[in-house]
Amino acid sequence: MNVISKSKKQIDGIINKSKEHYKGSNETYFEHMKVALKISFELFFASFMACIHAIVPAVFQKGASSKIIKLYEYLQSKKRVNK
Numbered sequence: 001m002n003v004i005s006k007s008k009k010q011i012d013g014i015i016n017k018s019k020e021h022y023k024g025s026n027e028t029y030f031e032h033m034k035v036a037l038k039i040s041f042e043l044f045f046a047s048f049m050a051c052i053h054a055i056v057p058a059v060f061q062k063g064a065s066s067k068i069i070k071l072y073e074y075l076q077s078k079k080r081v082n083k
Contacts, residue, residue: 035078039075042067042070043071046071047064
């Protein structure tokens with residue numbers, strides 16, 4: 001098997017697994033992208049708040065943990081995590 005056909009086979013496998021994943025969530029590709037990006041940005045902001053809090057403890061005392069709890073509840077409501 002040459003390198004090009006091996007690479008194509010690997011890419012096809014990734015595409016098929018991706019399709020299974022977002023279809024299993026009852027979403028289109030772009031709906032799944034929107035949800036994943038929302039979660040990613042929320043985690044980024046929670047991380048930022050935790051970093052600032054580590055340096056200045058009086059700031060964002062409950063910001064990061066509140067955001068993480070809200071994300072967890074959101075994921076539970078979308079049936080993306082087990083209780």
